[in-house]
Amino acid sequence: MLTAMPTASPPPSSQARPAPRDRGDACPGTLRLHAADDGALARIRIPGGVLTTRQAEALGCAARRLGDGDVHLTSRGNVQLRGLRAGCGAELAEVLDTAGLLPSWDHERVRNVVASPLSGLDGVGRQDVRPWLTALDTVLCANEAATELSGRFLFALDDGRGDVSGLGADVTVRAIEDGGAWLTPGAVRVAAGDAARAALAAAEAFLEAARSHGTKAWRVSELALSDEEMAHLVRRRLAAERIDHQEHPEPTGVTGGPRLGLVGDALSVHVPLGRLTPHQWEALTQVAGIEMRLTPWRGVVVPTPDLTAELAAASLDRLAAAGLVTEPGSAWLRVGACIGRPGCAKAHRDVRADAARTLDAGNSAGPSLYWSGCERRCGRPHGEHIDIIATPGGGYQLSATAPGQNTRTLSVGDPSRIRAALAAITS
Numbered sequence: 425m426l427t428a429m430p431t432a433s434p435p436p437s438s439q440a441r442p443a444p445r446d447r448g449d450a451c452p453g454t455l456r457l458h459a460a461d462d463g464a465l466a467r468i469r470i471p472g473g474v475l476t477t478r479q480a481e482a483l484g485c486a487a488r489r490l491g492d493g494d495v496h497l498t499s500r501g502n503v504q505l506r507g508l509r510a511g512c513g514a515e516l517a518e519v520l521d522t523a524g525l526l527p528s529w530d531h532e533r534v535r536n537v538v539a540s541p542l543s544g545l546d547g548v549g550r551q552d553v554r555p556w557l558t559a560l561d562t563v564l565c566a567n568e569a570a571t572e573l574s575g576r577f578l579f580a581l582d583d584g585r586g587d588v589s590g591l592g593a594d595v596t597v598r599a600i601e602d603g604g605a606w607l608t609p610g611a612v613r614v615a616a617g618d619a620a621r622a623a624l625a626a627a628e629a630f631l632e633a634a635r636s637h638g639t640k641a642w643r644v645s646e647l648a649l650s651d652e653e654m655a656h657l658v659r660r661r662l663a664a665e666r667i668d669h670q671e672h673p674e675p676t677g678v679t680g681g682p683r684l685g686l687v688g689d690a691l692s693v694h695v696p697l698g699r700l701t702p703h704q705w706e707a708l709t710q711v712a713g714i715e716m717r718l719t720p721w722r723g724v725v726v727p728t729p730d731l732t733a734e735l736a737a738a739s740l741d742r743l744a745a746a747g748l749v750t751e752p753g754s755a756w757l758r759v760g761a762c763i764g765r766p767g768c769a770k771a772h773r774d775v776r777a778d779a780a781r782t783l784d785a786g787n788s789a790g791p792s793l794y795w796s797g798c799e800r801r802c803g804r805p806h807g808e809h810i811d812i813i814a815t816p817g818g819g820y821q822l823s824a825t826a827p828g829q830n831t832r833t834l835s836v837g838d839p840s841r842i843r844a845a846l847a848a849i850t851s
């Protein structure tokens with residue numbers, strides 16, 4: 425039975441500022457494992473999602489030897505290893521350290537950086553953000569105060585195409601037409617060569633604001649400050665760091681994730697529900713010549729500058745045969761899910777199985793869907809989508825919010841009626 429619920433406003437998280445925190449975040453990392461129902465969980469920060477082939481092999485090896493074998497992609501282009509056996513933390517840290525994935529143990533949870541995955545590969549962006557990425561990771565790991573950032577604080581480096589600008593990062597730097605970089609919070613232009621230092625200065629301004637307000641805010645949006653007040657603090661910090669800056673209007677235009685297939689000098693694939701089996705991970709590492717880039721849209725971009733069109737097509741065929749999505753139009757592109765049962769104790773259902781069942785039932789067009797095992801909605805995407813949230817009784821609640829519109833919700837007691845509910849809530 426479908427039950428319409430009268431609601432009149434967007435969910436709190438999309439509109440109001442959350443209540444101030446009174447504790448530090450418990451976000452898992454590589455050195456701080458989280459005890460999940462399917463074993464320990466490690467979240468490994470991969471700035472920009474960039475992995476050398478050797479690092480990718482080390483991760484795959486660690487997943488097989490210590491965990492459930494799979495490599496799980498997050499909505500920030502990071503990696504989670506799940507099902508880790510008890511007491512393996514030191515061994516895991518050693519493997520990752522040897523592979524160069526732990527450049528600063530003190531900063532391992534704060535290296536949350538997303539970057540335009542196709543930057544420098546398809547000729548679309550205004551500039552290659554790789555130098556920004558390298559510089560930001562370097563200054564971040566050298567900054568003692570940055571260890572106070574929460575594991576949820578996010579930097580975004582956009583090459584001007586507007587892809588990662590739409591991910592709601594705490595600090596965004598975006599390449600602009602005149603060769604400079606636009607920084608927010610702050611709403612200022614800085615020189616491209618100052619982009620990394622300016623991003624760090626904005627993060628430091630956030631930390632100062634949090635300290636002076638006596639709050640343990642994890643994200644900029646949690647500070648009780650207006651955009652103008654935050655911009656003022658950032659500009660003051662930039663001035664103190666002697667970083668030239670000028671007020672500048674926000675660049676317009678936001679796009680989504682990379683196209684799939686052969687895109688410029690890269691292969692681009694999507695990973696259904698972000699879970700890569702050992703076979704899929706091995707196929708990717710074998711196709712990747714030097715590096716791969718994990719995307720915040722649960723995809724992988726493999727730079728292939730020297731590949732002929734024939735070899736690129738053969739590589740895509742191989743990745744498709746492994747179960748990765750290589751062509752646009754797949755229903756998987758608009759479906760995401762948290763881990764659900766059996767991995768999470770809070771989950772009311774195996775949401776991944778339900779998502780796959782609904783997809784198999786022919787639901788191949790429509791809005792983006794995000795399935796959650798409970799009302800916490802971990803990892804749900806930014807932007808317009810329908811939340812499908814498992815409820816204690818074994819059913820689901822659907823919640824659709826569009827910009828400028830009221831939230832619409834529907835309750836579904838019988839999960840087999842999800843398709844009908846989706847049709848009803850989008851009609």
Ligand code: SF4
Pocket residue numbers: 762763764765768769770771772796797798799800801802
């Ligand atoms: S949304 Fe709920 S069920 Fe899903 S991972 Fe988060 S806490 Fe677990």
